[in-house]
Amino acid sequence: MTGLTLALTGFALMLGGIFLRVPIALAMAMTGFFGTWYVLGTPNAPMAQLKSMTYETFSNQGLSIVPLFLLMGQFATRTGMSSALFRAASDWLGHRKGGIAMASVGACAGFGAICGSSLATASTMGQVALPEMRKRGYSDSLSTGVLAAGGTLGILIPPSVILVIYAIMAEQNIVKMFMAAMVPGILAALGYILTVAIYVRVRPDSATTAERIPMKERFKTFAATWPVIVIFGMTMGGIVGDWNWVKPGPQALFTPNEAAAFGATATALYGILVGRLSLDGFVQAIYETGKATAMIFFILLGAEMFKGFLALTRAPDMLADWVLTAQFTPITVLIVMLIAYLIFGCVMDSLSMILLTIPIFLPVIEVLDFGMNVEDTAIWFGILALIVVEVGLITPPVGMNLFIINGVAQDIPISRTYAGVAPFVLSDLVRVVILVSFPAITLWLVGVMF
Amino acid sequence: MAIAINAERRVGRIIETASRGMAIGGGILLTAMAVMTVVSIIGRMFTGFGLGPVRGDYELVANGCALAVFSFLPFCQLKRGHVTVDILTTQFSQRAQAIIGFLGDLLIAIAAIVIFKQLWHGFGEKYPYGSDAMRDALGMGYKPFFPETTYELEIPVWIPYGLALIGAAMFVVAALYTVWRSLNWAIDGQEGAV
Amino acid sequence: QDVTLRCQHFISPKGSVPAFFITPWAEKIEKDSGGRIKVEIYPAMQLGGKPPALYDQIRDGVIDCGWAIPAYTPGRFPEAEAFELPFMTSMSGEASSKAAWDYTAKYMGERFGDIHLMAVHVHGPGVVHKKGPAVKTLADFDGLKLRGPSRQANKLLEKLGATPIGMPVPAFPEALSKGVVDGGVIPWEIVPPLKVQELADSHSQVGGDRALYNTYFIWGMNKDTYAGLPDDLKAVIDANSGLETSGWAGAAMDKGDDIGEKITIETGNEVYTMDDAMVAELKVIGEELTNAWIEEVTSKGLDGQAMVDDARALVAKYSD
Ligand code: NA
Ligand code: NA
Numbered sequence: 001m002t003g004l005t006l007a008l009t010g011f012a013l014m015l016g017g018i019f020l021r022v023p024i025a026l027a028m029a030m031t032g033f034f035g036t037w038y039v040l041g042t043p044n045a046p047m048a049q050l051k052s053m054t055y056e057t058f059s060n061q062g063l064s065i066v067p068l069f070l071l072m073g074q075f076a077t078r079t080g081m082s083s084a085l086f087r088a089a090s091d092w093l094g095h096r097k098g099g100i101a102m103a104s105v106g107a108c109a110g111f112g113a114i115c116g117s118s119l120a121t122a123s124t125m126g127q128v129a130l131p132e133m134r135k136r137g138y139s140d141s142l143s144t145g146v147l148a149a150g151g152t153l154g155i156l157i158p159p160s161v162i163l164v165i166y167a168i169m170a171e172q173n174i175v176k177m178f179m180a181a182m183v184p185g186i187l188a189a190l191g192y193i194l195t196v197a198i199y200v201r202v203r204p205d206s207a208t209t210a211e212r213i214p215m216k217e218r219f220k221t222f223a224a225t226w227p228v229i230v231i232f233g234m235t236m237g238g239i240v241g242d243w244n245w246v247k248p249g250p251q252a253l254f255t256p257n258e259a260a261a262f263g264a265t266a267t268a269l270y271g272i273l274v275g276r277l278s279l280d281g282f283v284q285a286i287y288e289t290g291k292a293t294a295m296i297f298f299i300l301l302g303a304e305m306f307k308g309f310l311a312l313t314r315a316p317d318m319l320a321d322w323v324l325t326a327q328f329t330p331i332t333v334l335i336v337m338l339i340a341y342l343i344f345g346c347v348m349d350s351l352s353m354i355l356l357t358i359p360i361f362l363p364v365i366e367v368l369d370f371g372m373n374v375e376d377t378a379i380w381f382g383i384l385a386l387i388v389v390e391v392g393l394i395t396p397p398v399g400m401n402l403f404i405i406n407g408v409a410q411d412i413p414i415s416r417t418y419a420g421v422a423p424f425v426l427s428d429l430v431r432v433v434i435l436v437s438f439p440a441i442t443l444w445l446v447g448v449m450f
Numbered sequence: 451m452a453i454a455i456n457a458e459r460r461v462g463r464i465i466e467t468a469s470r471g472m473a474i475g476g477g478i479l480l481t482a483m484a485v486m487t488v489v490s491i492i493g494r495m496f497t498g499f500g501l502g503p504v505r506g507d508y509e510l511v512a513n514g515c516a517l518a519v520f521s522f523l524p525f526c527q528l529k530r531g532h533v534t535v536d537i538l539t540t541q542f543s544q545r546a547q548a549i550i551g552f553l554g555d556l557l558i559a560i561a562a563i564v565i566f567k568q569l570w571h572g573f574g575e576k577y578p579y580g581s582d583a584m585r586d587a588l589g590m591g592y593k594p595f596f597p598e599t600t601y602e603l604e605i606p607v608w609i610p611y612g613l614a615l616i617g618a619a620m621f622v623v624a625a626l627y628t629v630w631r632s633l634n635w636a637i638d639g640q641e642g643a644v
Numbered sequence: 645q646d647v648t649l650r651c652q653h654f655i656s657p658k659g660s661v662p663a664f665f666i667t668p669w670a671e672k673i674e675k676d677s678g679g680r681i682k683v684e685i686y687p688a689m690q691l692g693g694k695p696p697a698l699y700d701q702i703r704d705g706v707i708d709c710g711w712a713i714p715a716y717t718p719g720r721f722p723e724a725e726a727f728e729l730p731f732m733t734s735m736s737g738e739a740s741s742k743a744a745w746d747y748t749a750k751y752m753g754e755r756f757g758d759i760h761l762m763a764v765h766v767h768g769p770g771v772v773h774k775k776g777p778a779v780k781t782l783a784d785f786d787g788l789k790l791r792g793p794s795r796q797a798n799k800l801l802e803k804l805g806a807t808p809i810g811m812p813v814p815a816f817p818e819a820l821s822k823g824v825v826d827g828g829v830i831p832w833e834i835v836p837p838l839k840v841q842e843l844a845d846s847h848s849q850v851g852g853d854r855a856l857y858n859t860y861f862i863w864g865m866n867k868d869t870y871a872g873l874p875d876d877l878k879a880v881i882d883a884n885s886g887l888e889t890s891g892w893a894g895a896a897m898d899k900g901d902d903i904g905e906k907i908t909i910e911t912g913n914e915v916y917t918m919d920d921a922m923v924a925e926l927k928v929i930g931e932e933l934t935n936a937w938i939e940e941v942t943s944k945g946l947d948g949q950a951m952v953d954d955a956r957a958l959v960a961k962y963s964d
Contacts, residue, residue, distance in 0.1 A: 021539045021550050023532035048704035051572035054565050056694040059516030061812050252822030254491050261487030286477025294526030297519045308692030347537050398537050497807050508810045599719040602810050
């Protein structure tokens with residue numbers, strides 16, 4: 001068997017297993033294990049690797065940022081920051097037609113600034129905003145659709161767990177990745193708000209208008225979001241900002257890893273000081289962080305085993321060579337990859353997709369000429385990949401955000417959520433086209449900050 | 451028809467309590483790492499005033515993270531927290547789904563055993579003590595001449611490996627229990643709630 | 645071809661040693677064996693695992709050959725640290741690597757007995773890269789936050805009054821660019837890959853004929869893989885192992901250093917060479933650390949004094 005056939009066979013078997021509900025981490029690990037065994041003719045190598053691989057994967061210094069960002073998001077969830085954000089956003093936007101839906105987007109964006117996970121953002125904001133929209137007579141489709149889409153802002157706006165993992169895999173600077181995500185993230189939020197505006201114009205009966213709130217009241221509720229602003233300002237600003245004007249050059253407070261630790265500590269401290277983080281809340285935060293952390297690191301372990309097998313087959317190199325010699329235009333290759341993500345995104349979760357595909361796609365992308373240097377190409381591709389895998393969270397049939405929002409309102413049939421989210425998927429696609437056409441939008445802030 | 455259903459539930463409660471306790475331990479460790487990092491940042495900001503970063507902060511966080519992950523694994527498995535794709539299998543009968551779930555838990559249990567066993571060998575290769583006869587009997591493998599330590603604090607690496615073994619062992623126990631649990635679901639013809 | 649050797653290392657294929665030693669070595673093996681040995685190189689830990697695991701991967705046959713840093717498993721190979729002591733190695737990576745080979749043959753035969761050692765080497769002299777003006781006196785080290793490269797080098801920085809900040813190498817450029825650290829200590833060859841020349845303003849190297857610190861590397865093969873080769877192929881491997889091959893690996897570092905230094909000078913950054921008075925002061929501190937190390941390894945049952953004396957004599961033999 002040639003390397004390419006072997007890799008394809010392995011991939012096919014793995015997908016077969018995944019569709020038979022084999023946990024994705026295990027499907028990857030088993031493919032890696034048996035594939036390596038097949039190539040080398042003995043299971044000794046993968047067995048010997050496992051003596052240290054589990055511990056070394058779990059103790060990776062770059063990845064220790066992941067559970068800390070998850071912990072920060074969990075603490076934020078339990079300290080009422082989500083309600084303050086929603087209150088402020090709805091005071092400012094509620095009087096417009098569909099204003100509460102727009103406010104939900106704004107609140108999701110704000111929450112995304114302190115939470116690194118889409119699912120946590122969707123479930124937190126879902127619990128706060130969904131009852132409000134239903135109370136005010138918003139249609140089931142719009143209210144669940146906008147929240148499922150808004151949840152993806154949790155990952156699109158930094159900090160973002162998937163960006164951290166991409167940065168490590170692609171050997172890119174995490175801070176640059178975060179900076180690159182900023183403008184596309186804001187565009188995503190604006191795009192969703194615009195989508196709501198169009199939605200309620202096409203379907204006027206899907207939303208209502210709330211009374212106008214006086215300016216004084218608006219500023220008061222806006223001021224109540226200060227913990228979010230301060231914590232985001234200090235975690236993200238602490239990585240990129242200049243905190244000592246006396247000393248020449250930028251003087252950041254900390255590295256991204258330290259920022260996650262700082263964010264978790266600051267959020268918990270705030271929760272304790274205002275009396276909103278109870279012992280029970282703390283314990284629940286740990287359970288949720290623990291489940292997500294174990295799930296992510298188990299997948300990372302599977303990916304590490306899979307990676308070795310894939311390298312042994314030399315398939316990624318062959319694929320890159322083939323793409324070069326076949327002389328496809330770079331943009332065609334990119335579009336094929338993005339479409340592949342969209343298709344897989346209908347049934348798979350984003351982290352697994354990134355871990356499975358980056359070792360294959362990135363070498364190809366890096367040899368193609370998109371008119372910029374390799375680093376910029378890798379950053380730009382990372383942001384595009386992030387956006388399309390996040391679209392997977394809101395595309396039927398398997399979209400985790402859809403399920404989460406549906407879980408908050410179990411009486412709404414999932415088909416209405418599917419219908420409601422469709423315009424937002426469209427807005428995502430429009431954004432992808434814009435970002436593919438103008439890489440400068442993604443790379444601009446990186447250029448300014450570095 | 452389920453196999454020792456009352457015993458299964460009793461064991462399940464014990465395992466759930468133990469897994470939750472272990473997860474909380476991991477969470478407290480993680481929180482402690484976060485606080486320690488903040489202390490280190492503050493110390494580093496005031497190096498001019500006789501303060502300094504916490505020695506070995508990076509390696510403490512990395513090792514603390516590993517131990518936290520090990521301690522979260524049993525709870526995650528008990529709650530079926532590992533990502534699966536059930537788009538196809540939801541078309542199957544309840545019993546078929548329960549059987550697939552049983553097979554999934556069985557595979558996780560096998561993986562947990564392999565992970566534990568190899569981690570034990572890894573531990574043995576970091577642990578420089580013990581007679582050859584004892585090491586052979588326990589399957590501890592190659593004996594190092596000198597203990598490997600961490601970079602800055604020079605903590606022997608066999609210590610965190612040893613602590614990780616506790617989590618890995620509990621992962622095996624929890625995974626074996628989930629096999630029993632899902633076998634009973636398969637016999638019942640329907641998966642229960644986790 | 646009869647045999648495929650799968651070799652793994654932990655950095656980019658563009659690094660000095662992969663580009664100027666590992667790849668040409670593989671090509672030479674293929675040529676010398678008349679194409680009967682094929683060498684596949686897997687950079688950046690593509691076959692899985694983390695860099696500290698490389699030695700065990702070679703020993704266990706996970707890979708056939710590999711490039712490993714014993715210092716990544718601190719404490720496990722204490723003898724190797726002799727070549728990481730302050731002012732032990734010379735300014736020539738090539739000459740110091742040859743000395744390291746002879747030293748290894750004398751003191752580490754048993755320690756590396758579970759693999760087939762093909763070469764050992766060190767890098768060129770370490771350089772202090774920092775934001776702002778260059779370090780010119782001992783007092784300039786006071787209060788500096790510097791990323792340190794190894795256990796021994798960190799001890800040196802601490803004695804000099806700097807605060808060593810522990811962080812993995814990939815995090816260093818980021819931390820430097822954002823002022824989380826004031827600088828760091830690395831050899832010239834790794835400056836361009838990390839783009840340190842764009843982030844730092846000044847670069848201070850020690851004058852004289854001995855390097856500030858060093859790191860000890862090995863290039864090794866799995867024992868069974870080697871034993872399983874027919875005699876004529878064993879001879880091919882043997883002809884590309886040992887003293888000269890170690891010198892070759894060290895020379896790859898020297899070549900990388902020249903390139904890195906040249907690129908840095910072209911940026912217009914300040915490149916300062918510390919004067920004799922400063923080096924003399926540094927050497928006093930280096931001597932204290934060397935004595936402390938001798939004491940430490942003597943307590944482990946090793947003859948620390950003899951090791952240091954021999955290492956010095958060997959470095960002198962090949963360098964001076
Ligand atoms: Na976020
Ligand atoms: Na989907």
